[in-house]
Amino acid sequence: MSRNLVELVRRTHARGAPTALEVLKRALEDHGEITDDDRREAARLSGLPEAAVYGVSTFYDDLRFPRGARHVRVCTGTACFAATGDAHVRELRDGFGLELGERTEDRSRSLSETVCLGFCHSSPAVRDGDVIDAGEGVVERVLAGAAQAAPEPEWRSMLERPVLTEPSDWSGLRAALASRSPESLLEEVQAARVRGRGGAGFPAGEKWSFARAAPGEQKFIVANGDEGDPGSYIDKYLMERNPALVLEGMTLAGYAVGADHGFVLTRSEYPLSKPALEAAADRARTQGLLGEDVAGSGFAFDVTILEGTGSYVVGEETALIACIEGLRGTVSARPPYPAARGLYGMPTVVHNVETLANIPFIARAGAAAYGQLSPGATSGSKLVCFNERFARPGVYEVSFGGTVRELCDEVAGGIAGGGQLKALQIGGPLGGVLPASLLDTRFDFSELAAVGCMVGHGGIVGFDEQTDMRELTLHLLHFGASESCGKCFPCRIGLRRAHEMFADGRAVERARLEQLLEALEVASLCAHGSGMPAPIRSLLAHFPDELGLA
Amino acid sequence: MRVAVDGTSIELADGTTVLQALRAAGADVPTLCFDERQEPFGACRVCLVGVAGAPGPLPACTTPCREGMAIDTHDETSRRVATAIVELVLSELPVAPAPHTELARVAASLGVSEPRWRGMTHAVDHDQRHPYLAFQRELCISCGRCVRACDETQGAFALTATGRGFDANVTAGLDAGFRDSSCVSCGACADTCPTDAITENTLLEL
Ligand SMILES: Cc1cc2nc3c(=O)[nH]c(=O)nc-3n(C[C@H](O)[C@H](O)[C@H](O)COP(=O)(O)O)c2cc1C
Ligand code: SF4
Ligand code: SF4
Ligand code: FES
Ligand code: FES
Numbered sequence: 001m002s003r004n005l006v007e008l009v010r011r012t013h014a015r016g017a018p019t020a021l022e023v024l025k026r027a028l029e030d031h032g033e034i035t036d037d038d039r040r041e042a043a044r045l046s047g048l049p050e051a052a053v054y055g056v057s058t059f060y061d062d063l064r065f066p067r068g069a070r071h072v073r074v075c076t077g078t079a080c081f082a083a084t085g086d087a088h089v090r091e092l093r094d095g096f097g098l099e100l101g102e103r104t105e106d107r108s109r110s111l112s113e114t115v116c117l118g119f120c121h122s123s124p125a126v127r128d129g130d131v132i133d134a135g136e137g138v139v140e141r142v143l144a145g146a147a148q149a150a151p152e153p154e155w156r157s158m159l160e161r162p163v164l165t166e167p168s169d170w171s172g173l174r175a176a177l178a179s180r181s182p183e184s185l186l187e188e189v190q191a192a193r194v195r196g197r198g199g200a201g202f203p204a205g206e207k208w209s210f211a212r213a214a215p216g217e218q219k220f221i222v223a224n225g226d227e228g229d230p231g232s233y234i235d236k237y238l239m240e241r242n243p244a245l246v247l248e249g250m251t252l253a254g255y256a257v258g259a260d261h262g263f264v265l266t267r268s269e270y271p272l273s274k275p276a277l278e279a280a281a282d283r284a285r286t287q288g289l290l291g292e293d294v295a296g297s298g299f300a301f302d303v304t305i306l307e308g309t310g311s312y313v314v315g316e317e318t319a320l321i322a323c324i325e326g327l328r329g330t331v332s333a334r335p336p337y338p339a340a341r342g343l344y345g346m347p348t349v350v351h352n353v354e355t356l357a358n359i360p361f362i363a364r365a366g367a368a369a370y371g372q373l374s375p376g377a378t379s380g381s382k383l384v385c386f387n388e389r390f391a392r393p394g395v396y397e398v399s400f401g402g403t404v405r406e407l408c409d410e411v412a413g414g415i416a417g418g419g420q421l422k423a424l425q426i427g428g429p430l431g432g433v434l435p436a437s438l439l440d441t442r443f444d445f446s447e448l449a450a451v452g453c454m455v456g457h458g459g460i461v462g463f464d465e466q467t468d469m470r471e472l473t474l475h476l477l478h479f480g481a482s483e484s485c486g487k488c489f490p491c492r493i494g495l496r497r498a499h500e501m502f503a504d505g506r507a508v509e510r511a512r513l514e515q516l517l518e519a520l521e522v523a524s525l526c527a528h529g530s531g532m533p534a535p536i537r538s539l540l541a542h543f544p545d546e547l548g549l550a
Numbered sequence: 551m552r553v554a555v556d557g558t559s560i561e562l563a564d565g566t567t568v569l570q571a572l573r574a575a576g577a578d579v580p581t582l583c584f585d586e587r588q589e590p591f592g593a594c595r596v597c598l599v600g601v602a603g604a605p606g607p608l609p610a611c612t613t614p615c616r617e618g619m620a621i622d623t624h625d626e627t628s629r630r631v632a633t634a635i636v637e638l639v640l641s642e643l644p645v646a647p648a649p650h651t652e653l654a655r656v657a658a659s660l661g662v663s664e665p666r667w668r669g670m671t672h673a674v675d676h677d678q679r680h681p682y683l684a685f686q687r688e689l690c691i692s693c694g695r696c697v698r699a700c701d702e703t704q705g706a707f708a709l710t711a712t713g714r715g716f717d718a719n720v721t722a723g724l725d726a727g728f729r730d731s732s733c734v735s736c737g738a739c740a741d742t743c744p745t746d747a748i749t750e751n752t753l754l755e756l
Contacts, residue, residue, distance in 0.1 A: 002698070002701050002702070003589070004701055004702070004705070004707075005701070036724050039724055040724075049707035049708075049710075049732065050723050050724055050731070050732070051707060051708055051709055051710035051721070051722060051723050051724070051731060051732070052707065052710050054710055054712065054721065054723065054724050054725055055710030055711050055712055055721075058712045058713050058714075059712075059713070059714050311714075328710075328711060330711070330714075332592075333590070333591070333592030333609070333612040335612075335614060481715055481716065482715060483715070484714065484715040484716070485714055485715070486692060486711075486713065486714040486715045486716070486717070486718030487593050487692075487718075488592070488593050488594070488595055489582075489593060489594050489595055489596075489635050489638060489639060489691070489692075490595055490631075490634075490635055490638065492692065492715060492716055492718060493638040493639065493641065493642050493716060494635075494638055494667075495715075495716075496669065496670065496715070496716040497638065497641065497667040497669050500667075500669040500670065501667075512666055512667070515634060515666065516634070516666075516667060518630075518631060518634070519631050519634040519635055519638070522598070522606050522607055522627060522631045523595040523598060523607070523609075523631050523632075523635060524595070525592055525593070525595065
């Protein structure tokens with residue numbers, strides 16, 4: 001990202017002015033579209049050049065399409081695809097007589113797509129204004145103007161004593177502040193071998209020690225609540241049902257690395273997340289657990305909760321930082337890593353919200369107890385969630401190391417209505433597809449990697465016999481191409497070409513497709529471009545006869 | 551710090567990038583988004599090289615050298631993938647780039663003519679409202695060099711990247727042409743553009 005622009009936004013932040021993105025979002029909420037006057041106003045308030053503001057206003061999904069008085073968003077995520085094969089999208093389009101991204105001339109109505117509303121337990125999902133409706137009959141209700149709020153997902157821990165599904169009482173933070181130095185907390189987290197839960201599995205302790213050692217007048221903790229993986233509603237659960245646990249983890253991270261402020265970026269697709277986190281932060285401030293003097297220890301830490309604007313790739317850490325700064329959410333080359341040069345150019349620890357939710361237990365019970373949560377496997381417990389195809393979809397806290405079959409059958413109750421499971425996509429859109437024949441694979445990092453899959457963020461989307469694998473390929477490539485941030489050439493052009501190869505309905509030349517996948521894997525700047533080939537490779541390996549190959 | 555480039559050992563200052571190192575050693579790889587007057591950007595990915603011990607090719611322009619690094623500019627995977635990327639770039643343009651452009655020269659150096667993948671190209675859209683600067687939007691490959699020239703070299707901040715994914719492009723000001731922007735007509739953008747998407751008008755008329 002341009003150092004000059006980052007310096008400009010740092011000054012804006014220092015004087016407490018809004019970012020350009022915040023001003024643009026407000027304008028959209030106010031009058032349903034972004035005008036040049038809004039852009040000029042955003043430039044004036046944020047101190048960004050007009051051109052840069054224009055760039056921001058054309059990047060984010062939420063800003064790109066005009067809204068009518070009644071704005072309907074239909075989910076095109078993978079769980080909803082698994083439920084209907086996208087029939088719900090076609091029915092709404094036809095029913096409203098609008099294309100996706102279109103508004104009626106009298107501005108009374110608009111329709112757009114949204115990628116995962118976090119109601120994958122009850123797909124298909126549609127958001128009508130502020131109401132999220134989902135499940136059987138949703139299209140008819142929305143078309144009749146009678147949308148009703150769908151039940152929120154349930155959660156359950158399969159552990160003897162829940163860790164991530166237990167409400168925070170801030171005892172981990174109190175224990176650490178009372179009895180540990182920041183160095184000793186950092187050592188405990190290193191000893192606990194916490195692996196990042198946002199997808200890459202990077203050791204948290206290592207990241208903390210880089211950030212702690214990095215010079216900087218201020219340091220930040222960023223909680224990544226962008227949970228863009230279609231089919232995943234784990235972070236939604238944490239942010240909305242257990243927000244204090246995330247804030248407690250952030251405060252502990254701040255204490256260990258020497259940061260005095262944290263930011264949480266939630267998704268605009270989850271309208272309840274920001275208010276829930278803000279209410280939890282307010283409660284913590286009243287109890288003296290956030291603020292100038294945390295729990296009477298002299299340590300100062302506070303948080304700011306922000307909401308995203310519709311972009312999958314903004315979940316990537318450098319893009320996430322750019323989004324918080326109110327800039328275009330494109331990826332930047334690393335190094336410099338955020339731990340050295342992150343938010344506003346300062347050392348920053350970026351963690352997935354679930355990773356942060358692991359920290360209070362470690363602070364309270366220690367690294368050894370944390371290791372025991374999954375004996376003989378990756379340390380700690382993991383939240384997973386299942387889509388509507390399963391009999392008991394929901395968020396579950398499980399140990400690492402069980403088989404995928406146990407998760408699907410014993411935890412989630414198998415495919416609903418006695419249907420047959422055909423394949424699973426685990427860990428988000430960049431995760432490989434596991435055919436039913438490989439269900440005995442263990443649920444852990446290296447075991448899943450060995451079969452071309454990943455733990456990723458832990459969302460599990462099951463496909464039953466109805467799913468057409470060529471349609472699934474097209475669905476995934478549509479997602480890949482439309483979410484590409486456009487920064488690097490292989491992903492920007494390559495995902496488009498891959499999508500086109502399947503979209504024209506003709507036989508796909510396998511060799512030419514594989515050469516394209518290689519370019520994406522080898523050369524992409526971030527894991528969006530390098531990871532999108534993974535599910536396509538699995539589909540080629542396990543379902544070649546269904547893909548229409550030449 | 552010492553590194554080896556294609557087997558030749560050279561001494562370098564700390565903070566040197568792999569691209570600087572291999573050029574210092576008299577070797578080279580093609581680049582599209584790099585301009586030595588600007589911060590490296592890491593967008594085009596055609597500068598890939600092999601590095602001993604790395605899991606795969608690395609972009610030379612944004613990778614810092616480490617003591618003892620062994621860099622291979624002839625690495626087969628790197629060259630094969632760079633070729634594929636240049637084919638992809640050619641496939642997004644509605645016309646072949648003019649022979650004198652940097653893009654055409656890079657394509658020629660890799661022996662690329664006909665892309666293996668064809669599909670949607672950028673819509674022809676010419677902005678001639680400025681007296682000296684012409685913009686042919688369909689020739690833009692989103693390398694970001696003009697935006698960085700305007701920001702880092704000129705400090706005019708008249709340009710920005712726009713859109714995302716395949717629809718990414720660049721524009722001046724609020725997209726009402728260079729004239730209605732903070733453009734100071736310095737021509738730094740036209741000077742660095744590798745495709746002639748932005749040119750000085752005099753050149754276009756020739
Ligand atoms: C395209 C892309 C999307 C990502 N989306 C998310 C996301 O939604 N949430 C998340 O926590 N990490 C996401 N990540 C990973 C982040 O870059 C980063 O690794 C992570 O937030 C670090 O936290 P952790 O170490 O706690 O996992 C994404 C990465 C990429 C490349
Ligand atoms: S891989 Fe795709 S999403 Fe990632 S930087 Fe490149 S263009 Fe952006
Ligand atoms: S106009 Fe030229 S320099 Fe600017 S991004 Fe496009 S191709 Fe690059
Ligand atoms: S709600 Fe549709 S995929 Fe999650
Ligand atoms: S020159 Fe290195 S990525 Fe473009």
